[in-house]
Amino acid sequence: GEDVEQSLFLSVREGDSSVINCTYTDSSSTYLYWYKQEPGAGLQLLTYIFSNMDMKQDQRLTVLLNKKDKHLSLRIADTQTGDSAIYFCADWSDTGNQFYFGTGTSLTVIP
Amino acid sequence: NAGVTQTPKFQVLKTGQSMTLQCAQDMNHEYMSWYRQDPGMGLRLIHYSVGAGITDQGEVPNGYNVSRSTTEDFPLRLLSAAPSQTSVYFCASSYKGRGEGEAFFGQGTRLTVV
Numbered sequence: 001g002e003d004v005e006q007s008l009f010l011s012v013r014e015g016d017s018s019v020i021n022c023t024y025t026d027s028s029s030t031y032l033y034w035y036k037q038e039p040g041a042g043l044q045l046l047t048y049i050f051s052n053m054d055m056k057q058d059q060r061l062t063v064l065l066n067k068k069d070k071h072l073s074l075r076i077a078d079t080q081t082g083d084s085a086i087y088f089c090a091d092w093s094d095t096g097n098q099f100y101f102g103t104g105t106s107l108t109v110i111p
Numbered sequence: 112n113a114g115v116t117q118t119p120k121f122q123v124l125k126t127g128q129s130m131t132l133q134c135a136q137d138m139n140h141e142y143m144s145w146y147r148q149d150p151g152m153g154l155r156l157i158h159y160s161v162g163a164g165i166t167d168q169g170e171v172p173n174g175y176n177v178s179r180s181t182t183e184d185f186p187l188r189l190l191s192a193a194p195s196q197t198s199v200y201f202c203a204s205s206y207k208g209r210g211e212g213e214a215f216f217g218q219g220t221r222l223t224v225v
Contacts, residue, residue, distance in 0.1 A: 006153075008151065033213070040218075040219075041218060042201055042216030042219055043214075045213035048213065088153065088154070097161070097167070098156050098159060101146075103151060103152060
């Protein structure tokens with residue numbers, strides 16, 4: 001099956017930029033996603049990128065996709081304490097007919 | 112528009128007991144799925160359904176059953192609970208499951224098996 005890898009923890013100071021990285025193995029992935037999970041809650045879609053794009057910007061969020069290296073990143077500009085959460089990278093596999101999620105990166109923002 | 116509703120929110124079971132986790136969505140989504148979330152392991156797919164009457168296994172199906180008699184409901188049954196099934200369970204739905212649309216998640220069920 002597909003492997004989606006993320007580092008488990010990231011700590012940044014309030015106002016700095018955060019960069020969360022993700023690698024995946026399925027070269028046929030057409031959509032890649034970033035989800036956010038706040039404590040005690042389900043996952044909510046933050047943004048997604050289609051595989052024929054290199055970059056997508058949405059307010060404070062920038063998604064970069066390097067399809068050759070199968071590397072996805074999420075940059076959060078001007079990180080706030082409200083951004084503290086777990087961030088999941090995910091992709092959709094047509095062959096597996098399912099979403100594959102990474103392990104999640106726990107982002108802690110230090111005031 | 113309630114989205115995806117899961118019940119119960121918390122549950123404690125004794126080893127060997129059975130129970131059903133309920134999931135309902137009101138968005139007329141064809142694709143529904145159940146995941147379990149364990150620390151350091153992300154979300155792992157248990158079972159999924161691409162429409163009423165159609166279900167299939169995911170990555171970790173053992174010990175769980177599902178059925179999909181209507182578009183709206185996708186219950187997950189634990190046949191004989193084991194401590195290894197202690198986890199947080201999420202139900203999710205999406206329009207077609209082809210990746211073009213986001214997956215909507217329920218709030219989760221935190222299950223403890225003692």
